[in-house]
Amino acid sequence: MNTNLAFGIVIGVLFASLVVLFCILLGKLYINKIKNYTKVIYQKDIDFQKTLNSTIIETQEQVLNNISQDLHDDAGQQLTYINFQIENLKLDSPLLKETLEPLSESVSNLSKSIRSISHSLNNQFITKQDLLKVIESEVERLQKNPFIALTFIKKDKIEKAFTINEKIVIYRIFQETINNAFKHSKATEIAITIQNNRGFVMTISDNGKGFDYELIKENATNLGLKNLIARASIINYTVEIQSKKEKGTSIILSEKDT
Incomplete structure (x- = not known):
């Protein structure tokens, strides 16, 4: 009788252990399933956000291309016509040549x-050129501004082969960062540094008034900085923002695997 009781207890303990083990395994399977489901939802959300950002940027690029075309076809042609009229006046009235010369030069400039x-607004021009040369050319144009000193440094001779999307996005981030520095930073110096040795890294630093990024990064109205980050994510790049009040700002664009 005691033997049967002991045997029954053993069987009961084993059964209870199997039930507990089964519950543990079931719980783990359920947790893994929830994790995998969450990952899928998260990835779909990321993919949707990238698609949305890509659509927004495509629309922006189309608008910029239209503005570029209007500048070239309308304003450019009108200035050409005005310069043509000035040159005719010089020929018809030689005494006015010296007076008209500064005006002619201003119109030409x-x-x-x-x-x-x-050209800087048209992405077709950007994609057909060497990206770093396009950036360098834009810096040379901006260096004519007498109030802000710009420097451009290429640290490596190795040239990265950029995709079309990389060229467009990197150049637009460069443009927007420089534009923000000109408009808001009150900087007197801006330095653009690019290195290609172990992946592409572009750093744009200014000596302006700076800001507390931690305080404003969650601000819904802070669309400029969010736009930089959204653009970079489309080409699998990251944007790091370093800024302190009265100590300037640095925007660092880099590939995620660097």
Whole structure:
């Protein structure tokens, strides 16, 4: 009788252990299933956000291309016509030649500036050129501003082969960062540094008034900085923002695997 009781207890303990083990395994399977489901949902959310960002940027690029075309076809042609009229006046009235010369030069310089701006807005021009040369050319144009000193440094001779999307996004981030520095930073110096040795890294630093990024990064109205980050994510790059009040700002764009 005691033997049967002991045997029954053993069987009961084994059964209870199997039930507990089964519950543990079932719980683990359920948790893994929830984790996998969460990962899928998260990835779908990321993919959707990337698609949305990509669509927004495509729309922005189309608008910029349209503006570029309007500048080239309308403003550019009108300036060419004005310069043509001035040159005719010089020929018809030789005594006015010296007076009209500064005006002719100003119109010519304005025409060159508009052509340069038109090129910088047109992504077809960007994609057909060497990216670093396009950036360097834009820096040279901006260096004519007498109030802000710009420097451009290429640290490596190795040239990265950029995709079309990389060229467009990197250049737009460069443009927006420089534009923000000109408009808001009150900087007197801006340095653009690019290195290609172990992956692409572009750093744009200014000596302006800076800001507390931790305080404003969650601000819904802070679309400029969010736009930089959204653009970078489309090409699998990251944007790091370093800024302190009265100590300037640095925007660092880099590939995620660098």
